[in-house]
Amino acid sequence: MSSLRAMRRHTRGLLALVAVLAAQVLMLAAPAPSYAASGSANAITVELSSLSPAIAVKGSTLHLAGNLVGGSTSRTNVTVRLAVAEMQVRSDMTSNAGVGSRLIFGHDYTAGTIASGATVPWALSMPVSALSLTSQTVYALDVEAYSGDVRIGATRTYLPYAMNGDSSFHATQMVVVWPVTAAPTLDGQVDKDVPEAVSDSLATQFAAGGRLDKALSVPASIKNVTVSWAVDPDLLTTADRESHGYSLYPDSDAGVGAQDASIWLSEARSVLSSGGELWQLPATDPDLGSLGRSNPTVAAQLVQSATSRSGSTIQDLVGRTPQGTLAWPADGQADSGTLNLAKAADPGAVIVRADSIGLHTALDSYTPTGRAQVGGQALAVSDTALDAIFAGDAADAAWKGSNQSLLASQRFLAESALIAQERPNLSTPRTIMVTAPRGSTPDPALLTAVGEASWIKTVGLSTLLSAKSDPHAQTSAPKRAAATVQSDLSTTQLSATSSLNASLGALTSIMVGPQPQQATDSYYPAVLRTVSTAWRSASTQQIEFSSAVANRLDTTMGLVTLVKKSDLTLSGKSGIIPFTVENRFNHPVRVGIRITTDHGGLTVQSITVQTVQQGSTPINVHVSSKVSGTRVTVTAQLVTPDGADYGDPQSLQVTVSSIGSVTLIIFALSAALLVIAVGLRIYRGRRTRAAHAEPDSSGASTDNGALADAEREQ
Template sequence: MAEAASFQEGALSPARRWLRRTASLLIGLPLLAGLIYGPAAAPAHAAVNTRNTSAVAVSLDELTPSAPVKGDTVTVSGTVTNRGKDTVTDAHVGVRVGPRLLGRSYIDYAAKHSSEVTGNESPEIGGKYTAKFARLPSGVSESFSISVPVSKMGLGEDGVYQLGASLSGQTLSARYEHTLGIQRTFLPWQPTASSKKSDITMLWPLISGTHLTAETGSDAQQTPVFENDDLAQELAPGGRLERMVSLGSSLPVTWVIDPDLLASVDAMTRKYSVKVGDTEVPGRNQDVAKKWLGELESTVRGKKVVALPFADPDLASLAHHGKNVPGALSHLQPATEVAATTVQTILHVKPTTDFAWPVNGAIDPSIIDVATSAGAHNVIARSDSMQETSGLPYTPTAARPIGGGTTAVVADARLSTAFEGNMTKAGTSTLAVQNFLAQSLALTLQDPAKQRSFVIAPQRMPSASQAQSMASALRSLDAQRWTQPLDLVSAAKAKADTDATTRVPRASAYPTALRKQELPAQAFQDVRSTQAALDNFKIILTQPDRVVTPFGNAMNRAMSTSWRGDAKGAESFRTGVQEYLQGLTDQVHLVQKSDMTLSGRSATIPVTVQNKLVQPVQHLVLRLRSVKPNRLQLGNDEAATAEQPLKIAGGHSQTVKFATSVNANGPVQVVAQLYTEDGTPYGTAKAMPFKVTVSEMTPTVMLVIAGGVLLLVLAGIRMYTHRKRAAARASAEAKGHAEQPSDPQTDTGAGSGNPPDTGEKVDR
């Protein structure tokens, strides 16, 4: 409440200032309702009957100009809706200007009760400055627009005034004119520029959720895979991110960017895939992504750009649940380094990476420690976390040195939260804009002679309508009558108020509601497991960057602030990353081997390793172990184990043969397993056992077998000789029969001089 004081600090001691501040509070509180609502304007019984039971809803949809000067005409436009059962007759809408509010706390109170009908409303500006309705039936809405010259409003000293639109009329149950509904807002009034303007720093965040998965295509370009195509909707005309860039291009803001968003949009400018159920389909929004990136690049040229660590890690979750998990904090510094590279590569501007932004600006000592471990020297806090305790009658400058070379840049909570909620309704947006302007003027008027600097850190991911409302409010400050723009880097370097508190709140003061949204310790354990598996996998790769980069980014995304309020989504994302990495690791595996039999004192055991990856693998060792080395020994050294190095081309297999030495018959279990060169078991697959049956051949057995073979050979020769002789005898007998004549003839015939037929045989 002491913020209402408007006197100059001067040389008063802190104790005297506190006494004066307390006196103002005690005097002011009993009069608060009267200051807000003004003198009575209706019968007493009307006040009793209508309080908090407005029969007519009044919406102020537009107020122009938002911050008028002398000579202006203020136009109030909106709608009235009869929510009661009775028809309102002889109705009219009038404009009411209430008293000047004496400080920020009075503004808060007035905003909370802005639509209450008390019966003590300020009088209407009479005459022609009304909108009349003969009848307003139940459930019917009517629009109105009333223009009133500033000179008719009775505005006096500089300050914040209440301005309201009310509907008055008669009903069947109350046949006299009375106020049936009202909506109040604020009218900042400072027609001339202040001698000491407040420096206003507006953060303009470009942050989105997690869209890219760890998966990439096996092609040379490593086609990225998106979880869905929601990002394209945000980038398209009218989308949230499109509006942020379009509106911010003409505003004096400091751009606060998550480099992961840039990397994701940049990936969309080329070939990409989108998951649809269990399949993937080609993405088709390259043009949307290219246009958005092009507009952003031209917009931020020459502007201040602050890059958050890659994927906007949840600093509070790390501080409260992750710092005790080995390796969890080690991701922060690389995330900061890749942030600078990403922004500079894509937007061609050099960003500032010296700022950390915990969720809602809520801090405690552990959060500060985690934030600075990433290299940040400035932590964006908020005044509802780092509350003022030194009794100052004004809001001090945002920059506060908190020790160790770290500055807490304390954003104003009222201004930072002014546009939260649903801003799609014109009436809601108008009230938010006027509240923002009123609070900013009240800040300056706390001590008009003292130059101060204020920071506004809005919600991380404003909707399109919220962005529109923020832009409207900032444009209303263009005249720079009580504020002037300042970038965040300069705000962090502003001279701190020596009387402002610099004490970081205790851990117990951290909001319970925010603690419930934090990532659990298991999230950081999962990231640790993923990192260990990645370290084991990358050793064997000839092109490790194809895997290390996407999985490193995925682990950063697993710790993102965007998972707040979505515990199931966060867990599902982490599980998906782990399963995909395991699937890649299992692409290099042992081919299942069936049981086999070995005969002889020495033999070989073949084992096959398959590489289904597109890149070659190396630095891999295949180890074979005999469970019973007294029966089956491996290698030339007759040991229980043997191993051989592997280097396998992408998409190929390699069979390795291990020499053995047999000492005794019987079954032996042999175990094959893959290792990296440092002796670490490779992958998640267990060792592959198989059975080898040993059948040993002794010298006696070999002689018996040799003798048997010899007898078989001799028997074969004997049989062959016998068959040959039998064939010869049969041939000779056949010749004898052929020489005997078939009919007896004399052998005294004349001989022939011709040779015999070839079929014949002649004995000479």
């Protein structure tokens, strides 16, 4: 078999040599062309809009069509020609139009004069046999525009030819991971069982023809394609909650997408419960890359919380149990911090991209199976070039005006065909993986190309996870690409989430009994949503969402507060400062009060944690002072049973006035004199009344007051 394959390779090489020599003879008969830079202002843009067939076979006819768009100057005698170049290995795909290609003569299209800025259609048709192609080979097709002998524009696409192999050929196994995720909307506020959304962005995505609708319907509709779904359970929870109605922050207007959310959730039940493999992400799809460079303890707590909150959500809402949890950092980029954090998700699989860990074989002689061990951790590895195609490859985007879906499909067919031709006689076919980017809209043409490639057999992620790492493959230390690092959530954003997490922990800890804690449960996913991977491309929206969550959480925490006090004066070395704890929850809470001062001479009692009932509860704080005539700032802070601060502190100014011994003597003497004075006044009053009551000549007593009254009457 190996000798037959060697003979086939030699024959292929001989035919290619003959074709090249023939082309050179034809070119010698014509004037040698000169080349103008395609990107220059006076160049013509060659647009490609259609190509058929996508995979050429013997006896078929090749059809290409598009437009020519004039540059800054008019061009005359414009002709469109096709050139082909054989792609022998994957690295050849990095070359540009005109590199290594040979012109196909006798099938030109004459466009004539192209005025500046004008658009003129072109079309080429020719039998595939005219291209002198070799079976089981991939070719670059260069559509080139000439003005006389000067090339003034070009575009490149690809064409696999006669790919059906013999019985020794083994199709490459390919895993297609498709995310079902979106930017979060619910801020955790629930009023009368109606959730609140910070934006109505999901309404159009849930609707028929929306992005999330297509994320399910398009992959599920493509024949011969098995998809491994990567679903954010929190998105399903959001759809379920919004399907019953929701309001919008901050004006409490009614959201418009309840019905669409309900219909989409029904679609999710239908699609996710039947086709492909079902995997889940940690709830809210936390950004492992950004969190990996933050506080390791807090980051691990957040990821563990996200994983635990995934729970049975998918089973409950879809009716199918996921096969496991995926730790999948943004763009498949991971460093050591990311991989360490991924363990906190207790993942069934960790997905990274090949360029992040440098997965390759010596001299890049072939593409290894997408499985690797890095730092003792097993990884599922996606193919860098294939991922780029699904993300909108910049190499194709450079061909302005062309059908980008067509270019992507043809590039995918070419890349995957070249992979399949690498060491095709492996007894166990290699398994590679491609991951669609989060937030993308599926391209039906691209997925159709996956299904039409006979050299590919799509399989589930579990197949890759059961495969062994290639013993000949090499890796390097994990590293994240610079572009990915630049799109990380900022330190300020991560700090805000850490603060929210601490505040929520404090709120939960003061609750008494399980029922009150259920009222705070909606805030946990809200805090996690502030570090969702979806925010990497929407920093402004993340800040708005995080602020909304913070405002809502602050409002809820504000139901337990210390009532503000006015400044006071203590008339002695000891006394009481009365504080009041206001509890506006409809259930008791447990809090304490920690008192601090800015002066060491004042000793203040701290209040241990106690149960505070609904309403206002006065609490007396005893103080004592070793100094006098001093103004001391006293700060009271509510604390949780764990000793953490709760809410904002309250401060007041306390003036300590002390009374000395001399002052006390003076005060005592003054008081004694006052008592004596009062006694004398009383004594004199009695003497005066006794003097007025004197006896008359008959021995009877006369009331002087009555006598005076009688005289006034006369």
